Amino acid sequence: xxxxxxxxxxxxxxxxxxxxxxxxxxxxxxxxxxxxxxxxxxxxxxxxxxxxxxxxxxxxxxxxxxxxxxxxxxxxxxxxxxxxxxxxxxxxxxxxxxxxxxxxxxxxxxxxxxx
Amino acid sequence: xxxxxxxxxxxxxxxxxxxxxxxxxxxxxxxxxxxxxxxxxxxxxxxxxxxxxxxxxxxxxxxxxxxxxxxxxxxxxxxxxxxxxxxxxxxxxxxxxxxxxxxxxxxxxxxxxxx
Numbered sequence: 001x002x003x004x005x006x007x008x009x010x011x012x013x014x015x016x017x018x019x020x021x022x023x024x025x026x027x028x029x030x031x032x033x034x035x036x037x038x039x040x041x042x043x044x045x046x047x048x049x050x051x052x053x054x055x056x057x058x059x060x061x062x063x064x065x066x067x068x069x070x071x072x073x074x075x076x077x078x079x080x081x082x083x084x085x086x087x088x089x090x091x092x093x094x095x096x097x098x099x100x101x102x103x104x105x106x107x108x109x110x111x112x113x114x115x
Numbered sequence: 116x117x118x119x120x121x122x123x124x125x126x127x128x129x130x131x132x133x134x135x136x137x138x139x140x141x142x143x144x145x146x147x148x149x150x151x152x153x154x155x156x157x158x159x160x161x162x163x164x165x166x167x168x169x170x171x172x173x174x175x176x177x178x179x180x181x182x183x184x185x186x187x188x189x190x191x192x193x194x195x196x197x198x199x200x201x202x203x204x205x206x207x208x209x210x211x212x213x214x215x216x217x218x219x220x221x222x223x224x225x226x227x228x229x230x
Contacts, residue, residue, distance in 0.1 A: 041223075103207075
């Protein structure tokens with residue numbers, strides 16, 4: 001079975017500073033990896049995904065993530081954050097299973113942008 | 116294209132009652148998954164339906180059940196409500212074509228409060 005660890009439960013960052021949200025996964029087989037964002041009182045919105053191919057994945061809102069198989073990591077980065085990035089971020093993993101994939105989520109990282 | 120629609124958005128129920136939540140997936144999506152989100156446990160997978168059949172099930176008691184209709188709309192039922200069932204219930208739909216998984220699209224959730 002796969003699992004996901006988000007190492008930081010809360011990350012405060014000054015506006016316009018860079019940020020990295022860490023995610024490590026555990027799986028004995030190949031994986032699909034995702035980052036979702038949740039704004040207050042909202043559902044989850046997909047930021048980016050890694051299914052195969054290039055290990056550097058670019059997503060919406062200026063976010064990107066790099067799949068590192070040797071370190072089993074999929075850290076999320078943004079070079080310059082804005083107040084509007086304040087939200088909770090979830091890393092998720094699934095095992096490729098011919099359309100029968102099941103997402104396993106990390107515990108989330110609350111990103112707070114300080115003006 | 117309309118997104119995933121969950122109704123109602125908010126519910127208040129009394130212990131011992133039962134509740135039914137509804138989810139309408141994105142048009143053409145045949146896979147619907149349900150998740151429970153609480154501050155203590157994070158996002159936990161409840162079950163997934165595909166073409167009216169339950170394909171995957173999480174580790175929840177039998178009080179939690181669901182079904183999917185021929186139009187892919189899904190309902191989730193919780194019987195004999197407990198205080199601990201208070202949570203945000205999220206529904207996600209996926210397009211599964213030719214056994215190829217893409218991504219899960221989430222609704223805004225139903226906030227259930229049990230008093």
